[in-house]
Amino acid sequence: MSQKTFGQALNEALTISMETDENVFIAGEGVGVSIHQDSNMATYDLLKKFGPRRVKDTPVSEAAIAGLAVGASCMGLRPVVEIMFFPFITLASDMLVNHAGKLRYMSGGKSSFPLTVRVKAGVGFGAGSQHSHNLESWIAHSPGLKIVWPSTPEDAKGLLLTAIFDPDPVIVVEDMMLYRMLGEVQTGDIRTPLGKARMVSPGSDCTIVAYGVALYTVMKALNPLSEQGISCEVIDLRSLVPLDKACILDSVRKTGRLVVVHEANRFCGFGAELAAMVAEEAFEALKGPVKRVGAPQIPVPTAPTHEKIFKPGPEDVVLAVRETMKK
Amino acid sequence: MKKNQIVPNLQIRLYKSMILTRKFEEKIVALSQEPDRMPGMQILANGQEAVATGIVSALKPEDVIISNHRSHGHLLARGTDLNSLMAEIMVKDKGVNGGKAGTLHLSVPDVNVLMTSTVVGAGPPLAIGAAFAQQYKRAKGITVVFFGDGAAAEGSVHEAMNLAGVWKLPLLFVCENNCWAGAQRLEEHCATQHIFQRAKGYDMPGQNVDGNDVEAVYNLAVELVEYCRSGKGPALMEALTYRMRGHGEQDRQHYVDLRELAIWKAKCPIRRYRQKLLNDGVLNQAQIKTIDQDAETRVSAAVAFGDESPYPGPETALTDVFVQPPSA
Ligand SMILES: Cc1ncc(C[n+]2csc(CCOP(=O)(O)OP(=O)(O)O)c2C)c(N)n1
Ligand SMILES: [Mg+2]
Numbered sequence A: 001m002s003q004k005t006f007g008q009a010l011n012e013a014l015t016i017s018m019e020t021d022e023n024v025f026i027a028g029e030g031v032g033v034s035i036h037q038d039s040n041m042a043t044y045d046l047l048k049k050f051g052p053r054r055v056k057d058t059p060v061s062e063a064a065i066a067g068l069a070v071g072a073s074c075m076g077l078r079p080v081v082e083i084m085f086f087p088f089i090t091l092a093s094d095m096l097v098n099h100a101g102k103l104r105y106m107s108g109g110k111s112s113f114p115l116t117v118r119v120k121a122g123v124g125f126g127a128g129s130q131h132s133h134n135l136e137s138w139i140a141h142s143p144g145l146k147i148v149w150p151s152t153p154e155d156a157k158g159l160l161l162t163a164i165f166d167p168d169p170v171i172v173v174e175d176m177m178l179y180r181m182l183g184e185v186q187t188g189d190i191r192t193p194l195g196k197a198r199m200v201s202p203g204s205d206c207t208i209v210a211y212g213v214a215l216y217t218v219m220k221a222l223n224p225l226s227e228q229g230i231s232c233e234v235i236d237l238r239s240l241v242p243l244d245k246a247c248i249l250d251s252v253r254k255t256g257r258l259v260v261v262h263e264a265n266r267f268c269g270f271g272a273e274l275a276a277m278v279a280e281e282a283f284e285a286l287k288g289p290v291k292r293v294g295a296p297q298i299p300v301p302t303a304p305t306h307e308k309i310f311k312p313g314p315e316d317v318v319l320a321v322r323e324t325m326k327k
Numbered sequence B: 001m002k003k004n005q006i007v008p009n010l011q012i013r014l015y016k017s018m019i020l021t022r023k024f025e026e027k028i029v030a031l032s033q034e035p036d037r038m039p040g041m042q043i044l045a046n047g048q049e050a051v052a053t054g055i056v057s058a059l060k061p062e063d064v065i066i067s068n069h070r071s072h073g074h075l076l077a078r079g080t081d082l083n084s085l086m087a088e089i090m091v092k093d094k095g096v097n098g099g100k101a102g103t104l105h106l107s108v109p110d111v112n113v114l115m116t117s118t119v120v121g122a123g124p125p126l127a128i129g130a131a132f133a134q135q136y137k138r139a140k141g142i143t144v145v146f147f148g149d150g151a152a153a154e155g156s157v158h159e160a161m162n163l164a165g166v167w168k169l170p171l172l173f174v175c176e177n178n179c180w181a182g183a184q185r186l187e188e189h190c191a192t193q194h195i196f197q198r199a200k201g202y203d204m205p206g207q208n209v210d211g212n213d214v215e216a217v218y219n220l221a222v223e224l225v226e227y228c229r230s231g232k233g234p235a236l237m238e239a240l241t242y243r244m245r246g247h248g249e250q251d252r253q254h255y256v257d258l259r260e261l262a263i264w265k266a267k268c269p270i271r272r273y274r275q276k277l278l279n280d281g282v283l284n285q286a287q288i289k290t291i292d293q294d295a296e297t298r299v300s301a302a303v304a305f306g307d308e309s310p311y312p313g314p315e316t317a318l319t320d321v322f323v324q325p326p327s328a
Helices: A006-020 A046-050 A062-074 A086-100 A136-141 A153-165 A214-227 A245-255 A270-281 A304-310 A314-326 B008-032 B049-056 B072-077 B082-089 B123-136 B155-167 B195-202 B214-229 B258-266 B269-279 B285-308
Strands: A002-005 A024-028 A055-057 A078-085 A116-121 A146-148 A170-175 A182-185 A198-201 A206-210 A232-236 A239-241 A258-265 A291-295 B064-067 B113-116 B143-148 B171-177 B206-210 B235-240
Touching: A002 A006, A002 A153, A006 A024, A006 A046, A006 A078, A006 A153, A006 A170, A006 A182, A024 A062, A046 A055, A062 A078, A062 A086, A062 A116, A078 A086, A078 A153, A086 A116, A086 A136, A086 A170, A116 A153, A136 A146, A136 A239, A136 A258, A136 A270, A146 A153, A153 A170, A153 A182, A198 A214, A206 A214, A206 A245, A206 A314, A214 A232, A214 A258, A214 A314, A232 A245, A245 A258, A245 A270, A258 A270, A258 A314, A270 A291, A291 A314, B008 B049, B008 B072, B008 B082, B008 B214, B008 B269, B008 B285, B049 B072, B049 B143, B049 B171, B049 B214, B049 B235, B049 B269, B064 B072, B064 B123, B072 B082, B082 B285, B113 B123, B123 B143, B123 B155, B123 B171, B155 B171, B155 B195, B171 B195, B171 B214, B195 B206, B195 B235, B206 B214, B214 B235, B214 B269, B269 B285
Parallel strands: A024 A055, A024 A078, A078 A116, A116 A170, A146 A170, A206 A232, A206 A258, A258 A291, B064 B113, B064 B143, B143 B171, B171 B235, B206 B235
Antiparallel strands: A002 A182, A146 A239, A198 A232
16 A cells, blocks of 8 residues: 555556556657646556557547547457547547447447547636536446546556456546545555445445545535434445446435536536436435436536536535435 | 848847747746746746747738647737737636637637647547638638648648649648657658648648748748639748757657757857848847837736736636537
8 A cells, every 4th residue: 555646546547557468558749748647647647657659648539539549449459548628528529439439339339449548628627618617427328338447546547447457448438637646545456346336335324426526625625414314324325337236326325316417517417317217226215306416407507606516516516415404 | 032021120020029929938947937927737838939920920810820839929929918818828817718718729710710639640530620611711811720740640730631622722831840759859750851741642832931031931831812812823932940848848858959959059040040130131129129018018918917916716717618518
């Protein structure tokens, strides 16, 4: 074990994967030489360690970057490509949605696409909606794509390593707000299984599911809630596809209540899937309505005052839990 | 032979426009160093002023501009109101977009800067639509779209150039080649070093110019704008210049060769033009000083205007998504 930042943990995962397997290469805009000279960036110093054959700076060409990953993975390489910010995934989406996610099926299982796409997400750095837009439910909605979203340095490392060696296309979402967060990280090649949620804290009255930085918004709500005598069970989803249905359903069967928290727009957000799943499969256990905490249906604003309205806060979580407890 | 369109009055206008942009952005640099004065990423066009000024000065009011993330020069050269522009960059309520744009998404339709996109390479397809509308309405205006050397690698730019070529749209593509796309040098990210040569493949005229020579930029722009306006179709202009500061204000340029930077700093378009105007007797030192001070005064007034405005209030956070919002 050692103390690492989230970014350093990602960096370690990339390093280990490249040391382990000659077929791993990384590509993207500034993955070799970056405007950021910061050891908390995932690709920091990799060019120096592995050279330009395996660490490829690309032109500003998201479709080509994603296509590179699809084609090279079909040839047996393990590409790890970076799409700089989440909204730019739209430029790569033909390659990911129409190709990475569909070609194996259409080949009748003959082809496979062991590629990883790393993408930076984050609301609250003032750059506005063309740099910040959490599109996880677009990806989750598209068949054939897996998507994970770590919230701790340990999981950043473990999920990225698992993603790289997974036989299928995996999108790894990196919350920029977490890059500098410190945590204990196991040394060596660690693998966090895909599709396994993490029980963060057990409780009896209400289940709260979150992922990424939204988890910490939830954690800030726990004190005020427990002061009001409400005991919450917090689950860090870690992986959206595959989804750990059992973990959520078991918890809801115990607590009878569910609140889902994410920073994406609430409307048609991932929380809707979880709410529907619980309604379909654990309806009899519900003691109150399922509540979703997420962003209003607007683009990510630029002004700090508007960002605050966009981003769910601990008080929104408290309110949602209290509302479902009332019923 | 290219015509020389330059007359002394115009020379003074060109100088004033460039120095205003420089002073405006220098103020942004200073404010970025104070905590919480300038939220978000500040992306400046320091060193590239001659491109914005030279091209925008060659336009008519009915012409439409589509800009990118490095937009301040384009907007200022177009005569955007300084106060509301600065207030918007400070993301304030009295900003030209009500604090909903910030520095990266400015749009000032009042002066026909139709939109800016910070999605690299998005400008050219958007410009197709604007130029098509002009052609469709048989309007007199043309569209000018600014994009970088990095953007030239996006598929969208190629699609737009081809379509403009096929439909003979009144559209001037302006590639501001500042030798960098983030930390990637031109020769690392671009298969050809001469982006203007791509024009051939899309059946349009393509020409390049020293982007740090404001008169050369202006003269070529006049020629190509006239071409586009004549109905013959689109054109591509590449202005070679240099990004004198980092990509954005957080960028410390650790990857930049300092000798190269020094060479380009010596070619600073403003210093160079000031010297020329002095040598040619168009302006004297005292007149230059007055012009520079006037720019500074206007910029300071704009900051004061921005400072007085609050951030936008909660009541506007949810508005402006639709013209006709769906009832809840
Ligand atoms: C589609 C997309 N990909 C990546 C980025 C991140 N990005 C912002 S500016 C930039 C470099 C663009 O270079 P260039 O087009 O030459 O413009 P310059 O910044 O040099 O003015 C990059 C990669 C982006 N904004 N949009
Ligand atoms: Mg550039």
